[in-house]
Amino acid sequence: MNTFLNLPLAGAVYEDIPLGHFLTLSLAMFALGSIGVLIRKNPVIVFMCIELMLNAVNLSFLAFAAYPNSHVQANNAFESAMAGQAMVIVVMAIAAAEVAVGLGIIMAIFRYRNNVDVDDMNTMRG
Amino acid sequence: MIQIPTIDWGVLMPTIIVFVTGIIGLLVEMFRPKQNNNLIVGLSLAGLTAAFVLLLGQLGAEPTTTIANMVFRDQLAVLLQLVMLGATALCFLFSEGYLRQRRIAFGEFYPLALWSLGGAMIMVGTQNLLMLFVGLEVLSIALYCLSGMARGDQRSEESALKYFLLGAFASAFLLYGIAFIYGASGTLDLEGFKIALYATDSTFVMAVFAIALMLVGLGFKAALVPFHQWTPDVYQGAPTNVTAFMSIISKVAAMGALIRVLTAADALQNFWFPALTGIAIATMTVGNLVALVQKDVKRALGYSSVAHAGYLLVGILAHLKMPVEIPLASVIFYFVTYTAMTIGAFAMISITAKDGKEGTRTQDLNGMWRKAPYAAGVLFICLVSLIGVPPTGGFFGKLAIFNDALAAGLPVLAITLAINSVISTFYYWQIAKAAFVDDEPALQTDFAHLNPGLKLTGAICVIGVLGIAFMASPLINSGSTAGRDTMSVIQLEPDVQDTPAIAVPIPTEVNQEVR
Numbered sequence: 001m002n003t004f005l006n007l008p009l010a011g012a013v014y015e016d017i018p019l020g021h022f023l024t025l026s027l028a029m030f031a032l033g034s035i036g037v038l039i040r041k042n043p044v045i046v047f048m049c050i051e052l053m054l055n056a057v058n059l060s061f062l063a064f065a066a067y068p069n070s071h072v073q074a075n076n077a078f079e080s081a082m083a084g085q086a087m088v089i090v091v092m093a094i095a096a097a098e099v100a101v102g103l104g105i106i107m108a109i110f111r112y113r114n115n116v117d118v119d120d121m122n123t124m125r126g
Numbered sequence: 127m128i129q130i131p132t133i134d135w136g137v138l139m140p141t142i143i144v145f146v147t148g149i150i151g152l153l154v155e156m157f158r159p160k161q162n163n164n165l166i167v168g169l170s171l172a173g174l175t176a177a178f179v180l181l182l183g184q185l186g187a188e189p190t191t192t193i194a195n196m197v198f199r200d201q202l203a204v205l206l207q208l209v210m211l212g213a214t215a216l217c218f219l220f221s222e223g224y225l226r227q228r229r230i231a232f233g234e235f236y237p238l239a240l241w242s243l244g245g246a247m248i249m250v251g252t253q254n255l256l257m258l259f260v261g262l263e264v265l266s267i268a269l270y271c272l273s274g275m276a277r278g279d280q281r282s283e284e285s286a287l288k289y290f291l292l293g294a295f296a297s298a299f300l301l302y303g304i305a306f307i308y309g310a311s312g313t314l315d316l317e318g319f320k321i322a323l324y325a326t327d328s329t330f331v332m333a334v335f336a337i338a339l340m341l342v343g344l345g346f347k348a349a350l351v352p353f354h355q356w357t358p359d360v361y362q363g364a365p366t367n368v369t370a371f372m373s374i375i376s377k378v379a380a381m382g383a384l385i386r387v388l389t390a391a392d393a394l395q396n397f398w399f400p401a402l403t404g405i406a407i408a409t410m411t412v413g414n415l416v417a418l419v420q421k422d423v424k425r426a427l428g429y430s431s432v433a434h435a436g437y438l439l440v441g442i443l444a445h446l447k448m449p450v451e452i453p454l455a456s457v458i459f460y461f462v463t464y465t466a467m468t469i470g471a472f473a474m475i476s477i478t479a480k481d482g483k484e485g486t487r488t489q490d491l492n493g494m495w496r497k498a499p500y501a502a503g504v505l506f507i508c509l510v511s512l513i514g515v516p517p518t519g520g521f522f523g524k525l526a527i528f529n530d531a532l533a534a535g536l537p538v539l540a541i542t543l544a545i546n547s548v549i550s551t552f553y554y555w556q557i558a559k560a561a562f563v564d565d566e567p568a569l570q571t572d573f574a575h576l577n578p579g580l581k582l583t584g585a586i587c588v589i590g591v592l593g594i595a596f597m598a599s600p601l602i603n604s605g606s607t608a609g610r611d612t613m614s615v616i617q618l619e620p621d622v623q624d625t626p627a628i629a630v631p632i633p634t635e636v637n638q639e640v641r
Contacts (some may be wrong), residue, residue, distance in 0.1 A: 030298075091259075
């Protein structure tokens, strides 16, 4: 049960590329996304950065699913790999739902002030 | 290879009822547009009652898992779900009058709140991280919409945007933590994660990293310092009934998930325990100190909810330090009192909204005692309980957590809690004083008429706050098994059970003793 539609699934060892490379790339994407969230001022760009972070997470899930895990027994490898890949599908679906709500909120604000700079979001002070 | 899992509908039914009631409510709104929402409110309350009664029947039931370990029901899950159902019903009782006064009487409030509640119920009733994430997002996305519900109010929209951006940011951290738990153990199941942690420490660094990231994500939802920055703004900007709703639901769900994740990661206690001790101290202290200088009642109560998250965390830490000796009973007791006093306070503040305007500055409460004595009385009792003065539930809750912290050998946390209770007196007193003086007649607000729903909410909250000490014994008895059997019931996979190297300390004997 190592292939599904001829795609490598669990236990397919990629000898050329070690797991660490995927994880490093994922960490770099996640860090870039976080920095973007903290320094950008346009909420749409901020949200794009959050999407980048989610995609970094998806990459880690897929990388972990494709490499054998020492805690997973051989006859459980299929379920283990499917868990990670199912998570990716769920994350993408939820990210799409978040986009719908988020853009709706940004539009609602734009209607009042023609300016959605997050630095101007300071009507509430304590 | 792939079998269709067996489904225990009894376990799922309360959650299903909540979701379906939301869908029916939306259909009613669709077929009867531009009419009053009384039918939707009635339907929602009926649905909540049905789910509540069904859950009550499961109160003493054996822990069980269904749909291939995706849904997990134990005493902790049932009790937290009961608290959340009750909180939602209390919010719904006073919502309609408030929404009409604010001129935002959209029928969509009730379905969205019900779905948010459904997400929270999923979140506390699972051991699977995929389900936990789905539940968290269903909870959050509905709350983003709800906090922006006052579409004519710039502050409401602003709070929705802040909540949304920071919430999505925090979910990304939580998700990255889940990815590393998956990488460390090869499973999304917390039970499997626990077994993997005990089996070997080769993936140790990854697991520590994972727990740290998950603490960020869940700490945001529970409003723990330093992840609390959204709390005051969102509490102030969102409509008051939404604030009351989210102050309970979001906190209970996040704390429930936190308990489950940390219970599974108890092999790493050396790492997260000091960190969480620091977070608990910071949460209590910062929440109370910053609340002292607030000029807005809702904002001050937002900081107060941060402080209360700290008190709850102390109770949870005491339980996690000694999971067998110290049950979660005092935490659950505190959740119930916190629900009654917080919703009572927010419900009474909601009468400052009249004819589309709302003022929630402290001085806007001036003259409340004369114009709406009932509301002022309820507000006073709730504030007294939030301070923790003896005859009220808030006192007994804090006392129980204080005792737990001492018994678990955490005197620093216990003393910080006691000191913070004293600090908190000052700002609660300011709010109470504002409601009972009328020295600035020019500023006096016209308060909304107290409708029966609001009066009922107030009465239930006062009964809850004052009577809980006497009603507490069955709760504490049933709560004493909560948490103990959290990790012991998920059936191990046969091949895992065969592996001799794995020794997981499962306190089954203790469970039997209790029963």
